[in-house]
Amino acid sequence: MPGPSRQTAPRRPVAPLFDPNLAPEILDGSKRDWWQQGGKIVQALGVRPGSVVADIGAGSGYLLPFLSKAVGAKGMVIAEEIQLAFLPTLRGVGRDLGNVEVVFGSADDPKLPRRDVTLFTLLTVYHEVQNPVSFLKTLHRYATHDARLAIIDFDPERKGNPPPPQGHSVREKDVIREARAAGWGVSQRISFQYPHSQFFLIFKRL
Numbered sequence: 588m589p590g591p592s593r594q595t596a597p598r599r600p601v602a603p604l605f606d607p608n609l610a611p612e613i614l615d616g617s618k619r620d621w622w623q624q625g626g627k628i629v630q631a632l633g634v635r636p637g638s639v640v641a642d643i644g645a646g647s648g649y650l651l652p653f654l655s656k657a658v659g660a661k662g663m664v665i666a667e668e669i670q671l672a673f674l675p676t677l678r679g680v681g682r683d684l685g686n687v688e689v690v691f692g693s694a695d696d697p698k699l700p701r702r703d704v705t706l707f708t709l710l711t712v713y714h715e716v717q718n719p720v721s722f723l724k725t726l727h728r729y730a731t732h733d734a735r736l737a738i739i740d741f742d743p744e745r746k747g748n749p750p751p752p753q754g755h756s757v758r759e760k761d762v763i764r765e766a767r768a769a770g771w772g773v774s775q776r777i778s779f780q781y782p783h784s785q786f787f788l789i790f791k792r793l
């Protein structure tokens with residue numbers, strides 16, 4: 588009999604986990620801000636000061652300075668990762684920013700310490716999530732009733748600069764379908780991003 592993870596695995600390719608050794612070049616490279624526009628992403632999200640935000644799959648912490656500034660001293664950013672190799676870097680960034688708590692989660696459950704998360708951000712993470720429907724269902728456990736879920740990722744069907752990295756992308760329509768199956772519906776589509784190879788979707792509870 589198949590176990591729970593096999594039951595929920597999508598019928599599409601899922602990328603392997605990002606290699607932490609490549610973070611300096613790719614996630615923290617000098618061109619990242621140019622193509623990713625983290626500040627503009629957080630601005631578009633309209634993050635409320637004092638709110639609790641969870642950056643799921645935080646990697647080396649690219650989005651943290653922007654989120655930390657937006658929630659302010661009375662708010663909190665939870666930086667979650669499932670690869671131990673990222674934790675020392677994340678803890679360093681968290682110490683410097685002051686309002687960031689680093690959490691070690693698992694691939695099926697981010698194990699967040701709070702249940703009042705108003706915004707989840709998954710920045711170029713979703714294409715690696717092995718059991719996306721059950722994973723997105725798990726997020727409800729930590730969310731306020733009006734929480735938002737922001738998913739930004741490369742779409743293999745789009746063109747742009749940088750182009751979608753081969754094997755490290757997911758179709759926007761698959762994300763929408765899987766999120767719906769997990770109880771999240773699209774509430775906003777944002778399209779300012781320079782590299783049109785990425786989509787930017789905001790979901791709310793259905």
Ligand SMILES: C[S@@+](CC[C@H](N)C(=O)[O-])C[C@H]1O[C@@H](n2cnc3c(N)ncnc32)[C@H](O)[C@@H]1O
Pocket residue numbers: 604605614643644645646647648649650667668669670673692693694695697709710711712715716717722
């Ligand atoms: C390409 S990196 C992006 C890191 C960061 N969000 C950024 O944009 O710089 C993808 C990250 O997602 C993490 N990840 C993959 N599956 C995950 C899951 N189920 N839960 C949490 N993180 C996950 C990986 O460990 C990896 O650090």
